[in-house]
Amino acid sequence: MTPRGQSQAPAIDPEFAELIAGLYYALEDNLERCARLTHQQHEGDTGTDAHQRRVEALAGASRIAYVQRVTFEAITRLVDIRELPPGVLPIGVLGALARLAYALTALAEDGEPQREQLLTRDEIAHLPSQYAIEDWLQKRRVSNPSHPSSPGAP
Amino acid sequence: MSDLRRELLDTSDAPPDLSPDLRFLASRQAALAALLQDHADRYTALYTAARDTGPTLEIRHAALQSAGNLATLLQSLRSREELQVALAHAPGFVPTPLLAIDQLFYSFTLLAAATETPDDVLEAALTPAGVTELLQANRVQDWLRGLTETRPDRMNQ
Numbered sequence: 001m002t003p004r005g006q007s008q009a010p011a012i013d014p015e016f017a018e019l020i021a022g023l024y025y026a027l028e029d030n031l032e033r034c035a036r037l038t039h040q041q042h043e044g045d046t047g048t049d050a051h052q053r054r055v056e057a058l059a060g061a062s063r064i065a066y067v068q069r070v071t072f073e074a075i076t077r078l079v080d081i082r083e084l085p086p087g088v089l090p091i092g093v094l095g096a097l098a099r100l101a102y103a104l105t106a107l108a109e110d111g112e113p114q115r116e117q118l119l120t121r122d123e124i125a126h127l128p129s130q131y132a133i134e135d136w137l138q139k140r141r142v143s144n145p146s147h148p149s150s151p152g153a154p
Numbered sequence: 155m156s157d158l159r160r161e162l163l164d165t166s167d168a169p170p171d172l173s174p175d176l177r178f179l180a181s182r183q184a185a186l187a188a189l190l191q192d193h194a195d196r197y198t199a200l201y202t203a204a205r206d207t208g209p210t211l212e213i214r215h216a217a218l219q220s221a222g223n224l225a226t227l228l229q230s231l232r233s234r235e236e237l238q239v240a241l242a243h244a245p246g247f248v249p250t251p252l253l254a255i256d257q258l259f260y261s262f263t264l265l266a267a268a269t270e271t272p273d274d275v276l277e278a279a280l281t282p283a284g285v286t287e288l289l290q291a292n293r294v295q296d297w298l299r300g301l302t303e304t305r306p307d308r309m310n311q
Contacts, residue, residue, distance in 0.1 A: 062267035102225035
Protein backbone atom coordinates (compact mmCIF):
# COMPACT_ATOMS: atom_id res chain seq x y z
CA MET A 1 0.00 0.00 0.00
CA THR A 2 1.36 3.46 -0.85
CA PRO A 3 2.03 5.58 2.24
CA ARG A 4 0.40 8.97 2.49
CA GLY A 5 2.52 11.75 1.00
CA GLN A 6 4.04 9.63 -1.76
CA SER A 7 2.76 9.67 -5.31
CA GLN A 8 -0.02 7.21 -5.97
CA ALA A 9 -1.22 5.84 -9.26
CA PRO A 10 -4.80 6.73 -10.15
CA ALA A 11 -5.74 3.04 -10.07
CA ILE A 12 -6.78 1.59 -6.72
CA ASP A 13 -3.99 0.02 -4.75
CA PRO A 14 -4.52 -3.78 -4.97
CA GLU A 15 -4.21 -4.18 -1.21
CA PHE A 16 -6.78 -1.48 -0.64
CA ALA A 17 -9.06 -3.15 -3.20
CA GLU A 18 -8.70 -6.36 -1.20
CA LEU A 19 -9.73 -4.54 1.95
CA ILE A 20 -12.84 -3.22 0.24
CA ALA A 21 -13.66 -6.70 -1.01
CA GLY A 22 -13.20 -8.00 2.55
CA LEU A 23 -15.72 -5.47 3.81
CA TYR A 24 -18.22 -6.52 1.21
CA TYR A 25 -17.82 -10.24 1.95
CA ALA A 26 -18.18 -9.54 5.67
CA LEU A 27 -21.41 -7.75 4.88
CA GLU A 28 -22.80 -10.62 2.79
CA ASP A 29 -21.95 -13.22 5.44
CA ASN A 30 -23.25 -11.23 8.36
CA LEU A 31 -26.51 -10.14 6.77
CA GLU A 32 -27.43 -13.80 6.62
CA ARG A 33 -25.95 -14.59 10.04
CA CYS A 34 -27.64 -11.70 11.79
CA ALA A 35 -31.05 -12.51 10.24
CA ARG A 36 -30.77 -16.19 11.19
CA LEU A 37 -29.55 -15.60 14.75
CA THR A 38 -32.12 -12.86 15.34
CA HIS A 39 -34.84 -15.27 14.25
CA GLN A 40 -33.41 -18.04 16.43
CA GLN A 41 -33.30 -15.76 19.47
CA HIS A 42 -36.78 -14.44 18.75
CA GLU A 43 -38.06 -18.02 18.68
CA GLY A 44 -36.79 -18.43 22.25
CA ASP A 45 -33.66 -20.56 21.92
CA THR A 46 -32.32 -21.95 25.19
CA GLY A 47 -29.44 -24.05 26.55
CA THR A 48 -26.95 -25.25 23.97
CA ASP A 49 -28.72 -23.48 21.11
CA ALA A 50 -28.54 -20.15 22.92
CA HIS A 51 -24.88 -20.77 23.78
CA GLN A 52 -24.05 -21.54 20.15
CA ARG A 53 -25.96 -18.48 19.02
CA ARG A 54 -23.86 -16.30 21.36
CA VAL A 55 -20.61 -17.87 20.14
CA GLU A 56 -21.53 -17.41 16.48
CA ALA A 57 -22.79 -13.87 17.05
CA LEU A 58 -19.52 -12.89 18.71
CA ALA A 59 -17.54 -14.48 15.87
CA GLY A 60 -19.54 -12.43 13.34
CA ALA A 61 -19.18 -9.20 15.31
CA SER A 62 -15.48 -9.85 15.75
CA ARG A 63 -14.94 -10.39 12.01
CA ILE A 64 -16.73 -7.13 11.25
CA ALA A 65 -14.68 -5.39 13.93
CA TYR A 66 -11.45 -6.70 12.42
CA VAL A 67 -12.15 -5.61 8.83
CA GLN A 68 -13.47 -2.25 9.99
CA ARG A 69 -10.42 -1.56 12.16
CA VAL A 70 -7.98 -2.50 9.39
CA THR A 71 -9.90 -0.36 6.90
CA PHE A 72 -10.04 2.60 9.29
CA GLU A 73 -6.27 2.46 9.84
CA ALA A 74 -5.72 2.26 6.08
CA ILE A 75 -7.91 5.25 5.26
CA THR A 76 -6.49 7.38 8.07
CA ARG A 77 -2.80 6.47 7.77
CA LEU A 78 -1.93 4.76 4.51
CA VAL A 79 -4.17 5.91 1.71
CA ASP A 80 -4.85 9.50 0.77
CA ILE A 81 -8.58 9.20 0.24
CA ARG A 82 -8.59 12.46 -1.74
CA GLU A 83 -6.66 10.65 -4.46
CA LEU A 84 -9.09 7.75 -4.72
CA PRO A 85 -11.41 7.69 -7.74
CA PRO A 86 -14.91 8.92 -6.84
CA GLY A 87 -17.22 6.32 -5.34
CA VAL A 88 -14.50 3.83 -4.38
CA LEU A 89 -14.87 4.27 -0.63
CA PRO A 90 -17.71 2.05 0.51
CA ILE A 91 -19.18 4.49 3.03
CA GLY A 92 -22.54 2.73 2.88
CA VAL A 93 -20.94 -0.66 3.52
CA LEU A 94 -19.18 0.74 6.60
CA GLY A 95 -22.50 2.02 7.95
CA ALA A 96 -24.44 -1.17 7.25
CA LEU A 97 -21.69 -3.33 8.76
CA ALA A 98 -21.69 -1.18 11.89
CA ARG A 99 -25.44 -1.71 12.30
CA LEU A 100 -24.95 -5.49 11.98
CA ALA A 101 -22.07 -5.49 14.46
CA TYR A 102 -24.13 -3.64 17.08
CA ALA A 103 -26.92 -6.19 16.71
CA LEU A 104 -24.54 -9.15 16.78
CA THR A 105 -22.96 -8.01 20.05
CA ALA A 106 -26.47 -7.90 21.53
CA LEU A 107 -27.01 -11.48 20.35
CA ALA A 108 -23.65 -12.46 21.87
CA GLU A 109 -24.41 -11.24 25.38
CA ASP A 110 -25.81 -13.34 28.21
CA GLY A 111 -29.45 -12.85 29.04
CA GLU A 112 -32.19 -11.17 27.06
CA PRO A 113 -30.77 -8.98 24.26
CA GLN A 114 -31.64 -5.33 24.35
CA ARG A 115 -34.40 -4.46 21.88
CA GLU A 116 -32.89 -1.07 20.96
CA GLN A 117 -29.61 -2.76 20.07
CA LEU A 118 -31.14 -5.40 17.80
CA LEU A 119 -32.34 -5.07 14.23
CA THR A 120 -35.62 -6.55 13.09
CA ARG A 121 -35.55 -8.99 10.19
CA ASP A 122 -37.10 -6.29 8.00
CA GLU A 123 -34.42 -3.80 9.02
CA ILE A 124 -31.70 -6.33 8.18
CA ALA A 125 -33.24 -7.07 4.80
CA HIS A 126 -33.54 -3.34 4.11
CA LEU A 127 -29.89 -2.46 4.99
CA PRO A 128 -28.44 -2.88 1.45
CA SER A 129 -30.95 -0.47 -0.06
CA GLN A 130 -30.90 1.91 2.93
CA TYR A 131 -27.14 2.31 2.58
CA ALA A 132 -27.23 2.35 -1.26
CA ILE A 133 -24.96 -0.68 -1.46
CA GLU A 134 -26.49 -2.11 -4.65
CA ASP A 135 -25.90 1.24 -6.29
CA TRP A 136 -22.28 1.31 -5.10
CA LEU A 137 -21.73 -2.26 -6.31
CA GLN A 138 -23.21 -1.45 -9.70
CA LYS A 139 -20.84 1.51 -10.11
CA ARG A 140 -17.85 -0.62 -9.12
CA ARG A 141 -18.87 -3.23 -11.71
CA VAL A 142 -19.07 -0.58 -14.40
CA SER A 143 -15.62 0.76 -13.51
CA ASN A 144 -14.12 -2.72 -13.33
CA PRO A 145 -15.78 -4.67 -16.18
CA SER A 146 -13.20 -7.48 -16.16
CA HIS A 147 -14.08 -8.51 -12.62
CA PRO A 148 -15.70 -11.97 -12.51
CA SER A 149 -18.78 -10.59 -10.75
CA SER A 150 -19.41 -8.08 -13.54
CA PRO A 151 -22.10 -8.83 -16.11
CA GLY A 152 -20.50 -10.01 -19.35
CA ALA A 153 -17.12 -10.70 -17.76
CA PRO A 154 -15.30 -13.78 -19.09
CA MET B 155 -31.94 -4.27 30.71
CA SER B 156 -29.12 -3.07 32.95
CA ASP B 157 -29.58 0.13 34.95
CA LEU B 158 -26.82 1.78 32.95
CA ARG B 159 -28.49 1.05 29.61
CA ARG B 160 -31.86 2.17 30.91
CA GLU B 161 -30.20 5.40 31.95
CA LEU B 162 -28.45 5.79 28.58
CA LEU B 163 -31.78 5.57 26.75
CA ASP B 164 -33.64 7.85 29.13
CA THR B 165 -34.67 11.14 27.50
CA SER B 166 -36.21 12.73 30.58
CA ASP B 167 -33.23 15.03 31.16
CA ALA B 168 -33.48 16.61 27.68
CA PRO B 169 -34.91 20.15 27.58
CA PRO B 170 -38.71 19.76 27.64
CA ASP B 171 -39.40 22.52 25.09
CA LEU B 172 -37.71 20.58 22.28
CA SER B 173 -39.45 18.68 19.52
CA PRO B 174 -39.42 14.89 20.05
CA ASP B 175 -36.72 14.49 17.39
CA LEU B 176 -34.43 17.07 18.97
CA ARG B 177 -35.05 15.64 22.44
CA PHE B 178 -33.98 12.26 21.10
CA LEU B 179 -30.84 13.67 19.51
CA ALA B 180 -29.86 15.86 22.49
CA SER B 181 -30.31 13.01 24.92
CA ARG B 182 -28.50 10.36 22.87
CA GLN B 183 -25.56 12.63 22.06
CA ALA B 184 -25.11 13.70 25.68
CA ALA B 185 -25.23 10.07 26.82
CA LEU B 186 -22.73 9.01 24.14
CA ALA B 187 -20.30 11.79 25.04
CA ALA B 188 -20.35 10.76 28.70
CA LEU B 189 -20.04 7.08 27.84
CA LEU B 190 -17.18 7.72 25.42
CA GLN B 191 -14.94 9.31 28.02
CA ASP B 192 -15.77 6.71 30.67
CA HIS B 193 -15.37 3.74 28.31
CA ALA B 194 -12.12 5.04 26.84
CA ASP B 195 -10.60 4.75 30.33
CA ARG B 196 -12.24 1.39 30.87
CA TYR B 197 -10.89 0.11 27.53
CA THR B 198 -7.35 1.20 28.33
CA ALA B 199 -7.49 -0.66 31.64
CA LEU B 200 -8.92 -3.83 30.09
CA TYR B 201 -6.51 -3.80 27.15
CA THR B 202 -3.52 -3.35 29.45
CA ALA B 203 -4.73 -6.17 31.69
CA ALA B 204 -5.24 -8.44 28.67
CA ARG B 205 -1.70 -7.76 27.50
CA ASP B 206 -0.33 -8.46 31.00
CA THR B 207 -2.31 -11.54 31.99
CA GLY B 208 -3.88 -12.72 28.75
CA PRO B 209 -7.54 -12.20 27.86
CA THR B 210 -9.19 -13.86 30.85
CA LEU B 211 -12.89 -14.71 30.91
CA GLU B 212 -13.53 -11.73 33.19
CA ILE B 213 -11.75 -9.34 30.84
CA ARG B 214 -13.62 -10.68 27.80
CA HIS B 215 -16.94 -10.51 29.61
CA ALA B 216 -16.34 -6.91 30.71
CA ALA B 217 -15.27 -6.00 27.17
CA LEU B 218 -18.45 -7.48 25.68
CA GLN B 219 -20.57 -5.62 28.20
CA SER B 220 -18.84 -2.34 27.32
CA ALA B 221 -19.22 -3.02 23.59
CA GLY B 222 -22.93 -3.59 24.27
CA ASN B 223 -23.23 -0.29 26.14
CA LEU B 224 -21.73 1.61 23.22
CA ALA B 225 -23.73 -0.40 20.68
CA THR B 226 -26.98 0.45 22.45
CA LEU B 227 -26.46 4.15 21.81
CA LEU B 228 -24.77 3.80 18.43
CA GLN B 229 -27.57 1.61 17.04
CA SER B 230 -30.12 4.09 18.30
CA LEU B 231 -28.32 7.08 16.78
CA ARG B 232 -27.62 5.37 13.46
CA SER B 233 -31.26 4.31 13.20
CA ARG B 234 -32.08 8.05 12.97
CA GLU B 235 -29.17 9.23 10.83
CA GLU B 236 -31.57 11.35 8.78
CA LEU B 237 -31.87 13.70 11.77
CA GLN B 238 -28.19 14.55 11.63
CA VAL B 239 -28.33 14.91 7.85
CA ALA B 240 -31.19 17.37 8.23
CA LEU B 241 -29.22 19.40 10.79
CA ALA B 242 -25.95 19.26 8.82
CA HIS B 243 -26.12 22.94 7.84
CA ALA B 244 -27.55 24.27 11.09
CA PRO B 245 -25.16 26.85 12.58
CA GLY B 246 -22.87 25.31 15.16
CA PHE B 247 -24.15 21.79 14.73
CA VAL B 248 -21.36 19.20 14.69
CA PRO B 249 -22.41 15.71 13.57
CA THR B 250 -21.65 12.80 15.88
CA PRO B 251 -18.27 11.34 14.83
CA LEU B 252 -19.77 7.87 14.49
CA LEU B 253 -16.92 6.41 12.46
CA ALA B 254 -14.41 7.43 15.14
CA ILE B 255 -16.51 6.23 18.08
CA ASP B 256 -17.13 2.97 16.23
CA GLN B 257 -13.38 2.28 16.54
CA LEU B 258 -13.69 2.05 20.31
CA PHE B 259 -16.74 -0.22 19.97
CA TYR B 260 -14.86 -2.47 17.51
CA SER B 261 -11.84 -2.60 19.80
CA PHE B 262 -13.99 -3.73 22.75
CA THR B 263 -15.51 -6.36 20.44
CA LEU B 264 -12.07 -7.64 19.44
CA LEU B 265 -11.05 -7.76 23.09
CA ALA B 266 -14.23 -9.72 23.89
CA ALA B 267 -13.31 -12.29 21.23
CA ALA B 268 -9.58 -12.40 21.99
CA THR B 269 -7.76 -15.70 22.46
CA GLU B 270 -4.26 -16.64 23.51
CA THR B 271 -3.07 -17.45 19.98
CA PRO B 272 -0.15 -15.37 18.68
CA ASP B 273 -1.98 -14.17 15.54
CA ASP B 274 -4.77 -12.93 17.67
CA VAL B 275 -7.29 -10.43 16.31
CA LEU B 276 -6.36 -8.19 19.23
CA GLU B 277 -3.50 -6.93 17.07
CA ALA B 278 -6.09 -4.92 15.13
CA ALA B 279 -7.60 -3.34 18.25
CA LEU B 280 -6.78 0.19 19.36
CA THR B 281 -3.80 0.52 21.67
CA PRO B 282 -4.06 2.88 24.68
CA ALA B 283 -2.10 5.45 22.64
CA GLY B 284 -4.56 4.94 19.79
CA VAL B 285 -7.46 5.66 22.14
CA THR B 286 -5.83 8.90 23.27
CA GLU B 287 -5.22 9.89 19.66
CA LEU B 288 -8.82 9.11 18.78
CA LEU B 289 -10.20 11.23 21.62
CA GLN B 290 -7.93 14.12 20.68
CA ALA B 291 -8.90 14.04 17.00
CA ASN B 292 -10.31 17.36 15.81
CA ARG B 293 -13.60 15.80 14.78
CA VAL B 294 -14.17 14.32 18.23
CA GLN B 295 -13.03 17.41 20.11
CA ASP B 296 -15.20 19.67 17.92
CA TRP B 297 -18.18 17.44 18.61
CA LEU B 298 -17.61 17.39 22.38
CA ARG B 299 -17.14 21.18 22.41
CA GLY B 300 -20.22 21.64 20.25
CA LEU B 301 -22.36 19.62 22.64
CA THR B 302 -21.58 21.98 25.49
CA GLU B 303 -21.65 25.19 23.47
CA THR B 304 -24.50 24.57 21.03
CA ARG B 305 -27.20 22.21 22.12
CA PRO B 306 -29.73 20.99 19.52
CA ASP B 307 -32.43 23.00 21.30
CA ARG B 308 -30.80 26.14 19.91
CA MET B 309 -30.97 24.82 16.35
CA ASN B 310 -34.63 25.74 15.87
CA GLN B 311 -34.38 29.23 17.29
